Structures are given as structure tokens and as C-alpha cells.
Amino acid sequence: MSGVTQFRRKARIAISDIRLQGALEGATQKFRTGRTAALADLPDAGALRDHFKAIRQATIAQLADHLETFERNAQASGAQVHWAADGDEACRIITGIAQQHGVKLTTKSKSMTSEEIGLNDALADAGVEPVETDLGEWIVQLAGEPPSHIVGPALHKTRQQVAELLSKEAGKELDADDIPLLTAEARRMLRQKFLDAGLGISGANIGVAESGSIVLVTNEGNGRLVTSAPPVHIALMGIEKIAPTWDDAAVWLSLLARSATGQPLSVYTSVVTGPAKSDDIDGPQEVHIVLLDNGRSKLLNTPFEEVLQCIRCGACLNVCPVYRAAGGHSYGSHYSGPIGAVISPLLFGLEKHAALPQASTLCGACLDECPSRIDLPRMLLALRAEEVESGLIPLPERLLERAAARVMGNHRLLSAAGTGLRLGQIPLAQGETLNIPRRFNPAQDRRLPALPKKSFRQMWRDGDLDE
Amino acid sequence: MNSRHKILNQLRSNGRAAETPGPWRSRRQFDDLAARFADALTAAKGECRRAGSLDDALDQLHQLLRELSAGKIVVNAEPPFIELDLPSRWPDFQWHTVGQSDGDLRAFCAAATVGLSGADAALAETGSVIVSSGPGRSRLATLLPEIHLALVPTSSLTADIFTWTAGRQGVLPANQIIVSGPSKTGDIEQTMAIGVHGPKRFIVILYDEG
């Protein structure tokens, strides 16, 4: 099955799933209103976003220099820096460190980058048990599913489904209506894992070049535990997540949580600058930072360079009419929503993700929301153009579009088509709207206006428009 | 060619000159930093108590510890606790002073009701407290106990994250945390639940010095 049909099939199933629709609307709306209120509370959110965009743009243009500064300062703090050209290399480096320390159990704090490279499978293959510790990420891990949202990985799950998964893990029946109890049970079960783990693995929201620090934000505190309890900590970071200075990191932090969840700051911002110092009382003896390229560096100086400015806040997902209807899993990539529709083809191949650039109405809502003002609609269009050029559009659609171009380019054909459609719509028309067959409108929530009796051209000719 | 060279070369050959904008300066002006701090922390589900002096803060602390029927208390050996010797003052509780008491710190923290800390700084805008690792300052002491209680002098308040980074000096500790409330999650049906992995309560006693 081609990628295009696969997306449509999954999206169709998602759209007819009333429960999922409710979950998506509830969650994304909560994020949306939170974000709007949090930005409104800032004295000058618009200017701050412009400033951030300028920082991100300049940083990416000079990424090599900033990465070298970052590496130098991280090493000076005692951290070990590794470079991985692709996901396989990053997995090899990380499993290698785990094996070298004889690690059997590793706790992980949520990292989209580690999802991107399939790190959990690589660890399991190497005989290391990875345990996700972000509650949402743990839930999807227990369910054997990928995350369905960058920020809320389990937002597609009901509390009944969560209770079922956690009950199995706890070996006792847990009441689905008691969310505090579910949370407390998760705390109890994961607490032991934190203390037993020989290795903590995290992502990195920001790498600050000026000090060689890794910055990690979490609300649950799992990021703190992963970087504090085990004797070894590995942080996996995409090479684009660099802030040159602490002033720049402050701008980043002040936009990240506000855009993601509507909080002024996440509950915990952890700044890790090397392993425990000799007179520190606790903390890891070793800190490793793995810098991951995996297709990022080749985007520099292309029409898609802008995606490297993304900070994975998820705001574009929450406003996207396609994400809100189709849900994260339809995208067939760990990155969903508008940003996923752009980076999945870029990082993992346009052929594999041919449907995604189509999965957009180009309404522009994502651009309005993005803290780095990334022009995703422009790039979606550019990817569509590439798809047409490389023949990735399904044949019926190509024929239809060719026909449409033909008709629209010729006024006689156009008015003939108009007459044809006016006649053709009669069986479907109901007053001013069209009855869309259920097959194309599974949730019965789509409306299409009927073609008016007269076309614009006809009205023009008849002088109806003269005033 | 190793990956480091490959990545850097690729980035360098496609990079270009660019001028990074200067630092963003805080546009916040709070008439009353302490009031804003208390409001923001409360909004984030933390708790803030005000005290007129360190003695007042200690009285409130003692009262609070009794109310909580705190059994085990771990305290960082940092200001304002260093000179106070709380374990001899209040011997009714079981104490572990970081870096001074015998016994396994980690096990003690995991079983403790309360972790006591000071603060490097506090951000009024977001109701945040900044805590560092270092000699006498355990990371787990503010993380594993049920409750994190911080004694913070009003003199450590600054407007926001921008005024804090602008005034920051010296080498960073290995671990520094900006705490803005108790541990929480919204991962089950977007319903907020408090106390997932970190402390279930985050209480700040904000006191005036002198």
C-alpha cells in the first residue's frame, strides 16, 4: 500500500472514532487556550518571538562554530561528547556505553530524538531493558505504541485504557476513575526503577554552547531523576538544539513551556553541566552527550533549513485542523502534525512519507502559533512540488489535477464544466448545502455549499454585479 | 573521515555569516517582587508563606514540620541552615544533614517526608526557586522526599529568567534546577495530577532578612 493510501486509511478510521475525536479535541483545546493565555501574560510576546526567530536563524547559519564551542565547554566540564552521523551510529554509541558499564536496566526521560532513532529497540537487542519514565511515554511503551503527540504522547488513551495497562503492570486491579491513584501507583512502580537503574538516558531540550550545559525540562521530575540517580547519564541531542548563550537559552525557555502547555516555565528545568564534581554529594560519575545529525546537516542552505529552528513545542499540532481530526498515529511517523509532515519526509525520505505534505489544508495556523515563526505552509508546498516532480502522487489524483488544469485554463471548458456540475449536484443538493455521501464524510461533520444557480461569470455578464 | 568531521564539514560548507542578536532584556517591572512570586507559585500549585524575619521563618517551619508529622527530614548543609543546627534544636524529628550525618543518604532521602533546602535565586515572574548541587547540597534531598521545603530570603528575588541570566556569574555547578511548583502530570486524560516522580508538595517560606 502506498504511503498516501495508508495515511488516508488511518485518518478515516481515526475520524470515525468518536472517542478519539473527543480526546483530540479536549487535549488540543486545552493546550491551545493555555498557550494563548500564557503568551498574553508576557509584556511583549510578539517581539520576543521575533527575537527568538532571529536567534535561531543566526545560530543555525553558524551551527558548526556553536557546536564546537559547545563541545569544548562540555568537555571542560568533564562531559564526554560523541558525534553520530545517523541513528544507527547513535544507537551503537549508547548501547556501547551501557554494555561497557554492565547496565541491565536504564531509565529514560521522554525524548522524541530517541524515538526517532529507535533507541529502545536497540537497547533491548543489546540486553538492556529501557524503561520510559514520563508517565505518558511509559503508557505508550506499555501499550507497544508510538507517541501520538510531541508533548502529550498518550493523549489518545482513555483512563480506562491507562488503568488496564497499569493494572497489568501492578498485578492488581486499579480503579480507572481514580486518576490520583493511577498516578501514585505509577510513582511507586517507577521509583524503584529509578533507584535500580545503572544508566539514565535523556534527550536535551537545549545545549548551551557558552557553558557546555544540557538543559532538560519536565513537569513530573523524571528528567531530574534520570540525570541524578544513576551513576551514568547519557543525553541524546539533535545538533540543531544549540543556544549560543544563556541569554539566548532564557528566551528559548520563556517560550518553550508557554507554547507547549501554557505554563510560564515547566515545573523543573534541569541544567546539567558535566558529571558530579569531586566534592558533590551525589550525581552521576559520567555524563555523555551524543550529538545526532541523522539528516539535519544536509538541510542547511536548502529551502528547508528553517525546520532546524524547531524546538518541538507541539503548538503547531494543537492548531492543525488535520492533526486535530486525524490524530498523531495516522502520520505513520513519530513526528506528527504540521512539523511532522515536513520533517518526516526530510529526515526519513519523501517516498516513505509521501502522504504527509498532502496532509494539510495550508490554512497557515501553524505559522501563526510557532514560537520560532517557522513557515511550515511554505515548506509543505515545496515538498508537494517535489512530489509532483518525482511522480509520487497517485495516478488518479494526477489525472484529476491534469484535467482540472486543462479545464481551468480554458474559459469554454470551464463554463461547460460549471453547467455540468450544476446539473450533477441536483441529487445531492439540499437547499444551500450539499449532502456529502457518508463514505466521504464518516463523522458527518463536513459541510460543502452547493454551487449557486448562477456562476460569477454569468452574474457579471447579466449585470447583476453593477451597483 | 569520522562523523564529527563529516558533520562539521557539511555544516561549515553550507553555513554563512550571521549576526546573532544581542541579549533580550527583561521588560518586566514588578512593584512587589515578593507578592508576584507568591502569586505565581500559588498559580503553579506550589505554596508560599511569608515571614518577617529568619526567626519568624523558623517558627513557621517548626510549626509546619509538626503539622506534617514529618518523620525523616533531610537538610542540605547550605545557607540558611549551616549555622542553625536544626537537629539539636528540634530533636523530635529524625534528621540527616547532607555531608555530615552517617548513613546512606539515598535511602534516607527515599524514605524522608521532607527535604529542606535554601536557594541560589528566586524568580518572581514564574514563582521559581533555583537550587544547585555542590558540597553539602544533595540533588536527591530536594527530589526524593514527599515534600520539598525551601527557605528563601527576599533578597534572592529577581524579576524573571532574563534578569537572572543577566546577573549570573561564575562557573555553573554540575546540576542546577529551576523549580516552579510540585511535580505534576497531565498525561492521563489531560487531568492534572500532582506528585508523579518528584515532591508532591513544594513549599517556600519567603522571609525578610535583618
Ligand code: SF4
Ligand atoms: S514547528 Fe514551531 S510550533 Fe511546531 S513544534 Fe516546532 S517550534 Fe513548535
